[in-house]
Amino acid sequence: MDVVIEVRDARIPLATTHPKMDSWLGNRRRIIVMNREDMVSADDRNAWATYFSSQGIKVIYSNGQLGMGTMKLGRMAKSAASTVNTRRREKGLLPRPVRAGIVGYPNVGKSSLINRLLKRRMCPAAPRPGVTRELKWVRFGKDLELLDSPGILPMRISDQTAALKLAICDDIGERSYDFADVAAILVQILLRHPAVGSEAFRKRYKIDVDSDCGKLFVTKLSVHLFNGDTTQAAFRILSDFRKGRFGWVALERPPT
Numbered sequence: 001m002d003v004v005i006e007v008r009d010a011r012i013p014l015a016t017t018h019p020k021m022d023s024w025l026g027n028r029r030r031i032i033v034m035n036r037e038d039m040v041s042a043d044d045r046n047a048w049a050t051y052f053s054s055q056g057i058k059v060i061y062s063n064g065q066l067g068m069g070t071m072k073l074g075r076m077a078k079s080a081a082s083t084v085n086t087r088r089r090e091k092g093l094l095p096r097p098v099r100a101g102i103v104g105y106p107n108v109g110k111s112s113l114i115n116r117l118l119k120r121r122m123c124p125a126a127p128r129p130g131v132t133r134e135l136k137w138v139r140f141g142k143d144l145e146l147l148d149s150p151g152i153l154p155m156r157i158s159d160q161t162a163a164l165k166l167a168i169c170d171d172i173g174e175r176s177y178d179f180a181d182v183a184a185i186l187v188q189i190l191l192r193h194p195a196v197g198s199e200a201f202r203k204r205y206k207i208d209v210d211s212d213c214g215k216l217f218v219t220k221l222s223v224h225l226f227n228g229d230t231t232q233a234a235f236r237i238l239s240d241f242r243k244g245r246f247g248w249v250a251l252e253r254p255p256t
């Protein structure tokens with residue numbers, strides 16, 4: 001492909017990329033899509049946009065559920081690879097459609113974006129072991145072709161911090177983590193977050209935050225609301241965060 005559209009979760013743009021991404025890209029152009037734009041604040045969006053533009057990386061915000069950003073993405077993909085046809089013309093070859101493919105971590109919204117771009121309802125499931133499926137280029141407009149199935153980036157099992165953030169954002173399967181541990185980390189992150197802090201917890205759960213220890217808070221909430229069941233308390237905190245009940249906030253800010 002000529003252009004790689006790398007989809008990230010706008011709440012955790014660092015945890016949803018892979019250190020090897022640059023080397024996998026080779027000479028291909030890259031567009032970063034910050035999906036789930038509805039789940040972060042305007043301040044977060046601006047901070048990341050400024051960061052990426054300072055790195056000379058093209059970035060676009062999108063909402064895979066509602067389709068925002070997809071038309072602009074199509075235009076950007078075409079123009080990002082316009083050099084493909086300039087080079088072909090120089091060699092005396094006829095122009096051909098620019099080829100783009102979408103890649104990203106599981107659950108970041110790749111299929112939603114493909115379906116939005118191609119205006120269809122279902123994206124076929126990713127290849128499963130033992131099932132061979134053909135990858136198809138689907139024409140998108142006059143001079144762009146899109147691979148009909150997303151590429152799934154492998155998880156970085158060794159990076160625990162990234163794994164925890166993926167769990168918090170519901171980007172990995174529930175069976176692979178412990179709710180209480182993950183919720184405790186989330187509490188700690190949110191207590192230190194300038195747009196959240198302890199007051200948000202006090203207001204939401206009507207209990208005081210006595211320390212910055214997330215585990216203690218999960219236990220306290222479990223006693224207060226769930227007869228001491230820490231899993232239920234943890235699940236409540238995680239699901240409140242995912243529903244934006246602490247405000248729509250990114251968990252990662254650009255490196256300074």
Ligand SMILES: Nc1nc2c(ncn2[C@@H]2O[C@H](COP(=O)(O)OP(=O)(O)OP(=O)(O)O)[C@@H](O)[C@H]2O)c(=O)[nH]1
Nearest residue numbers: 035036037062063064065106107108109110111112
């Ligand atoms: N709020 C919100 N939800 C989104 C957005 N984009 C996708 N989703 C939802 O996120 C979930 C995962 O989206 P998918 O498009 O299936 O993600 P995927 O990356 O293709 O997932 P895999 O097939 O597991 O790799 C779905 O429930 C979507 O409806 C978005 O921009 N905002």
